[in-house]
Amino acid sequence: MAKSNAVPRKSVAVVACMDVRLDPMKIFGFDLGEAHIMRNAGGVVTEDMLRSLAISQRKMDTEEIWLLHHTDCGMSGLDNEAFLAELEETGGVRPAWYPHGFRDVEQDVRDSYHKLVDDPHVDARRVRGFVFDVHTGELREIGLGSRDAHGHPAERVLD
Numbered sequence: 001m002a003k004s005n006a007v008p009r010k011s012v013a014v015v016a017c018m019d020v021r022l023d024p025m026k027i028f029g030f031d032l033g034e035a036h037i038m039r040n041a042g043g044v045v046t047e048d049m050l051r052s053l054a055i056s057q058r059k060m061d062t063e064e065i066w067l068l069h070h071t072d073c074g075m076s077g078l079d080n081e082a083f084l085a086e087l088e089e090t091g092g093v094r095p096a097w098y099p100h101g102f103r104d105v106e107q108d109v110r111d112s113y114h115k116l117v118d119d120p121h122v123d124a125r126r127v128r129g130f131v132f133d134v135h136t137g138e139l140r141e142i143g144l145g146s147r148d149a150h151g152h153p154a155e156r157v158l159d
């Protein structure tokens with residue numbers, strides 16, 4: 001890929017939920033051309049997010065990953081098993097992917113961070129996590145814990 005004006009000028013890749021009340025460009029004050037914005041239901045770090053992040057970092061020179069989740073998320077409280085059963089019933093087969101519903105939005109930001117740390121193809125040394133309050137418009141940064149020299153969390157909560 002050619003180094004061109006397609007390279008994000010702020011060297012940031014944002015992984016955000018697709019919620020209609022969330023405008024990552026506006027929330028972070030980015031202009032067009034300054035950051036990659038990657039979105040899906042929940043802002044989940046899926047296989048395809050890892051693919052896009054590897055390309056963003058290796059081919060488009062981004063250096064930081066910002067995770068953007070929010071209050072009142074539709075994925076909060078989604079019953080994963082019930083949803084899979086529903087899809088299996090209507091579609092005849094169980095989907096190959098997992099829905100990734102969650103209970104605690106802050107914990108979900110940390111879980112997403114750990115998925116980045118665990119991926120050998122993504123540089124997770126500079127990751128920030130945020131929760132946006134869709135009612136007040138407040139943006140809160142979530143502590144992701146201290147890290148060792150390799151960027152790995154010094155204290156891991158294993159599940």
Ligand SMILES: [Zn+2]
Nearest residue numbers: 017019073074
């Ligand atoms: Zn959401």
